[in-house]
Amino acid sequence: MPEYQTHDYDVLVIGAGGAGLRAAIEASANGVRVGVITKSLLGKAHTVMAEGGIAAALSNTDERDDWKVHFADTMRGGQYVNNWRMAELHAKEAPERVRELEAWGALFDRTKDGRILQRNFGGHRYPRLAHVGDRTGLEMIRTLQDHGIHLGMEVHMEATVLKLLKDDQGRIAGAFGYERERGRFLLFHAKAVVLATGGIGRAYKVTSNSWEYTGDGHSLAYDAGASLMDMEFVQFHPTGMIWPPSVCGILVTEGVRGEGGVLKNIEGRRFMFDDIPENYRSQTADNEEEGWRYTQGDRDARRPPELLTRDHVARCIMREIREGRGSPHGGVYLDIAWIKNRIPKGAEHIKRKLPSMYHQFKQLADIDITEEPMEVGPTTHYMMGGVRVDADTQMSDVPGLFAAGECAAGLHGANRLGGNSLSDLLVFGKRAGEHAARFANKNGSATRLRLDSEQIKSLAHTALAAFEREGESPYDVQFDLQDLMQKLVGIVRREEEMRGALDGIEQLKKRAEAVAVAGNREYNGGWHTALDLPHLLSVSEMITRAAIERKESRGAHFREDYPQKNDSEWRCNIVVRRSESGQMTVRRQPIPEMPCELKQIISEMK
Amino acid sequence: MAVATFRIWRGNSEGGEFRDYTTEVFPGMVVLDAVHRIQAEQANDLAVRWNCKAGKCGSCSAEINGNPRLMCMTRLNSLPLDRPVALQPMRAFPPIKDLVTDVSWNYRVKKTIRKFEPRPPDDGNGTWLMAQADVDRVQEFRRCIECYLCQDVCHVLREHSLHDYFVGPRFLVHTAALEMHPLDIGSRTGDLKNQHGISYCNITKCCTKVCPEGIAITDNAIIPLKERVVDEYFDPVRKLFRILRT
Secondary structure: OOOEEEEEEEEEEEOOOHHHHHHHHHHHHOOOOEEEEOOOOOOOOHHHHOOOOEEOOOOOOOOOOOHHHHHHHHHHHOOOOOOHHHHHHHHHHHHHHHHHHHHOOOOOOEOOOOOEOEEOOOOOOOOOEEOOOOOHHHHHHHHHHHHHOOOOOEEEOOEEEEEEEEOOOOOEEEEEEEEOOOOOEEEEEEEEEEEOOOOOHHHOOOEOOOOOOOOHHHHHHHHOOOOEEOOOOEEEEEEEEOOOHHHOOOEOOOHHHHOOOEEEOOOOOOHHHHOOOHHHHHHEOOOHHHHHHHHOOOOOOOEOHHHOOHHHHHHHHHHHHHOOOOOOOOOEEEEOHHHHHOOOOHHHHHHHHOHHHHHHHHHHHOOOOOOOOEEEEEEEEEEOOEEOOOOOOOEOOOOOEEEOHHHEOOOOOOOOOOOHHHHHHHHHHHHHHHHHHHHHHHHOOOOOOOOOOHHHHHHHHHHHHHHOOOOOOHHHHHHHHHHHHHHHOOOEEOHHHHHHHHHHHHHHHHHHHOOOOOOOOOOOHHHHHHHHHHHHHHHHHHHHHHHHHOOOOEOOEEEOOEOOOOHHHHOEEEEEEEOOOOOEEEEEEEOOOOOHHHHHHHHHOO | OOEEEEEEEEEEOOEEEEEEEEEEOOOOOEHHHHHHHHHHHOOOOOOOOOOOOOOOOOOOEEEEOOEEEEHHHOEHHHOOOOOOEEEEOOOOOOEEEOOEEOOHHHHHHHHOOOOOOEOOOOOOOOOOOOOHHHHHHHHHHHOOOOOOHHHHHOHHHHOOOOOOOOOOHHHHHHHHHHHOOOOEOOOOHHHHHHOOOHHHOOOOOHHHHHOOOOOOHHHHHHHHHHHHHHHHHHOHHHHHHHHHHO
16 A cells, blocks of 8 residues: 555645745634645745746826726636626735735835836736736745745645545545655545635746646646636737757747837838737827837827737737748847837846846847847647636636636636736735635535545556656657647647547547656656646647637637627637546536626726 | 766665766757756656746755756756766755655744744835935845755864754845845844844855855855844943943
8 A cells, every 4th residue: 555644634734835835824714724835945846937927906107997898808818708707806805905905015116206116017007016026926925925934834845745535525524645755645634725826827938937837726627517718718928038958938028018128020110010909909009109108108108019918929920930021030020129229228227127037038048138038939839718707706606616816707707817826826815815714614625535445546546656667758648748738729720620639639549558667756857747638638629629619709709711700799708527428528608797896897898 | 969968866864875967959958957857858757846936935955066956957068068067965964865855854944933023014004115325235135035055064063063043044134135224123032043043154254155146145145244232232331331231
């Protein structure tokens, strides 16, 4: 019998990025026993990579901003398939969550009169992002980490969950997983579980995400019988590094464009002026001069087209590349160096505003961004889709199972605005933690999981099977899946290609079941990859099936065979769920009627 | 086809040895890329810790040809490839497996440092006013990505293993960030002197040299903290004042 460790918590939080830590802090503050599981070391989660800032209508930099504008911006960016209640809560509560971070020690950049400075970002009408240079994510995660460690939560670093466990009434009762160091199995008793596992970027070849982003939360929730929603909406960030090959996919913050950076094709043309969508025309500058004034804080100027939403910018870049106007390494140019013509001591200004970007290009690509343009192209960045949750409590349709942050769906609809992710983590991380604690106290399962149960024995057996057989390397299966998703379910999608992807995924599932790993259970990268494969394959299938179902183009989902948006038929969500018989089912879910006051806000902000 | 050889330490807490792996290399590659190639093609069970691959998370610390570096930020073209590139785990921490070390001590130490304690808000809605210049001074320390390379190279920890008596440069930087935080009203000088062993540091500046974030650890964090301790506990005038008062 394999070696086990067991732990007992009221609330178990899976994931220790912004959402997980914020949930754990809130649950701890509610006086329950909290355990946190993280695949990496504490403080290393993907939140660390967030550069631009936290969107919150503090109205420090522009007093015309308020929650209503933020709400309307979020809904417009999401093409109105967002969960409007989440968008409302998010816009209302984000400022308080940011101020709270300051009370816990975060230090944001300041306005001249000493308040939190806010910057411009794509799709936000007013300067709204609280930030620290271009390392806001680090500031946020470190603040949450340093605050959280004093609240009594227990953190299990370098541990992974393989399965959620339920009691006989269908409530969450715990989770089963392993720790990396020795490869021992872990059994967690828990009355409530908060999924905060982040995204799915590793299903694609070119991604800004680290190895961790294998869709564990999405897949665990699906497996537990929860509904998932909006899985067709995968955000490709328009600006990832493309050269040299080893850095392909690493993010170049939207902040570069917020500070005045412009996109150009090989001919030197600012192609973003060529295609401005109708619903943004009134808000977008029609000449370069006005766009520049906007980035420099002119309140009467409209935003340059480089700061349109990410889905649109990514598609424009793809168009330039496909039509042969790309840069030498297959991207386009992003130029911030040009602002030296406009700003005294421009090089110093760039280094001060974008220190990480300066550093990143200098060290990894031998490029001085104060002197020459960067080459950039789209990179898989963010998953709008995820676990379908109640807006107020963040509970899924499995009692006791909560989700927050990237692995939950709803707030962002068909496309997320930059900066809305960090605020999402805070607002809904807090809500998930609070309601998970409440659920644990009132309705939590009292079932004791048994180590000697058939279920646990079979889980352990399956997890170890790859050591017992001969077969191919799990890395080969992972690479082939990434290739397939990149080619067939990427930025531009077609029905027959996606049908091909489904066949491919079926074959990869068989291969994944037959992979072999060498060595023993101690910190074995091959074994970990083998255990991540089922999650990756499960989310890839969900993405593909939902993308086939949505026969229109909206937000991040672009269908070459259905290039138009079709509001009469498709202003709805697509929900994926496992049927009783174990089949993946896909259905359309109408969006509930929006209350009059919210409708009115949207029409006023048009 | 260009190739290079990597001499990687393979082993665990009971011991290990260097093994050579030869792999293809491409322009722009960093050491971590080569390790990943070797892991995928030749040694599936090779243990390596990494996350962001962009110098932002501080996970992939190791000793490259004897120098403590982040593997994701070390370009192969900065290394001599006509001989094997030696890769080994950080030496100041117990080995777990291959390139991965047990850094949990750092997490335990952090808990012993008094947490942030802000002054009451300046404003009714719970906000504070701060000048950018005051924020800038501390933001240098808050850039730290907790890669622990400074801990690895600190001779107090590395050579003398005084982990029980000295918190190391990382946590002196952390303490400095709190002590110099414009809002913080807590005091940590007593802890620095009595529990955190600040006097063990004899300012050799090795930590500053290896910091991938370029934080002036010794000059801007440790020396000012030492001065605070000296002012408070070893200033003869203050000492006299304390004696007279008691």
